[in-house]
Amino acid sequence: MENKSLTPQEVAEILKISKCTVYELIKRKDLNGYRVGNKVRVDMLDVEEYKNKSKSIKTKKSGNPEQAQPERAAAAELDSNRDDRRESFTICGQDSLLDILCRHLGRHPRGVPALRSYESSYNALYSLYRGDANVAAAHIWDGKTGDYNIPYVERMLPGIPSVIIRLAARMQGIYVLKGNPRKISGFEDLGRKNISIINREPGSGSRILLDEYLKKLGISISKIKGYENESNSPMGLTSAIAKGHADMAVGLELPFLKIRQIDFIPAHKEYYDVVIKKAHIDQPIYQAILDIMKSEDFKMEMHGINGYDLTDCGKIIAET
Template identity: 30%
Template structure:
């Protein structure tokens, strides 16, 4: 990937020392204007300038100015033309699509397409970006925790939450594309998270961190005009139903509940959605009569809710990432009383 910027980590090392650009200029015997241009990635330093900067910042030239192959960006699943955010998981940098179609998250890069190839152009050197913790999982309470963690860190640790199913979260965690993955598999007698994660076969040691419990069920229009009372009603000929994708936790829940009644999930469903919010939007707009989801998601859309099971949402954390500072910041926020109280106020929620 060709970049319009000269990537560097000058700002990172400078801020660790508590220096301004003027401070660095004095220590390195260079002009502040030159520091500004090189740090901003708009000027390629010569050998003498690079050596002076490295000596002043007490690091190596290689640490300040990594070779292009050492910071090459990989595309996250679903990356297309448009805007993206950049984050490092272990030693690999990823270009992550900005939220959903309605997201106005600040982007770190733009993605352009030439033929079948995507070209990722950072807007600033990677060394300017805050350390990130990438979180996958479909619990909307994660949005609250992510925002609180960012505020408490004063912007030094940036949580990037992406709402994807439990199975997809585990796939991305196994591939090294995120730091934390959320799961909420449920059985008739309680949570199946431990069994499901073990059966997935993650290629590293991990811990399960309890996050919250919630009401899982069927989101229906206000007043429940179609008279949907139980899971079998979703199979009625007069019901338009938006299913979740096979392999997702809600699809597995539907499969289990119908099997207990001697029924099976339809081989084909006219509509399939990949998030609680997408299902709620379809019900609210009258496109479908029902969709699987959470009471906490149904309420803001003015929908009624038919409870089916209590779900338990856990976070899967690879043990080698526990010492990663943004991960620790996020976990500290999760354990804090203000965060737990905020999440417990969501309809149908209880903190773990």
């Protein structure tokens, strides 16, 4: 058997369980998993080992009906389409601020240890819609309205009343080589034939921002050199530019990106928000999240991360 590397979603489809349950199995060390950058991966051989291990347990127990019944019940529960919030709580999004939120949530009197799903903004909202995540974080700009997140929440969670809570404001911009030898000043420079780009993955806030600007500027992606070249992390973008593989990329202004070989051109203020289904907002764990986001302890820890405006952190921005 080929030992392919699988995503949690692919593992979930093989085992006929939810993606949240896959993360829970990895967390409990029932299933081996590992990280590639900020993504979780599982080898096919480990999935087969997990399946065989489960089969051997059932076979061993099957001689005694009274013993076998709990095993069958556990398997049925695992394979059912139940709400995984009963046994796991998942916050979906890529920013390190969510790691800080999870840490505080694990210590809060009404909180729980939370799982992290490192998905792009678009996929985070989709996971919330599917019930694979309890909380989604997003920074998606709608070029038509000029609003952040609200139009996408309304479209991607149809018929599901939701609450959008501000986490932070921050700056999106353009990475270029130190000294800006190509004299790049904004998104419009992508219309120049001699400019190449390294892109973020589809569904990320930075990718959607770029695509919206290209649409407004009337620049066809087919004319952009390197548009199809992608990286799943800001460090991948800056590395490609530093090595001469691209002239520019769109990403966040962050302290760790201020490396000697790269300059940052501010271009667009964006908003990073947390999205929760309104039906859940009064439950203790969600109230704990609101408490944490408004707390001075949380804000003080975030103040150590330059480039984030926390003025409205914890404020309910909209209800859809």
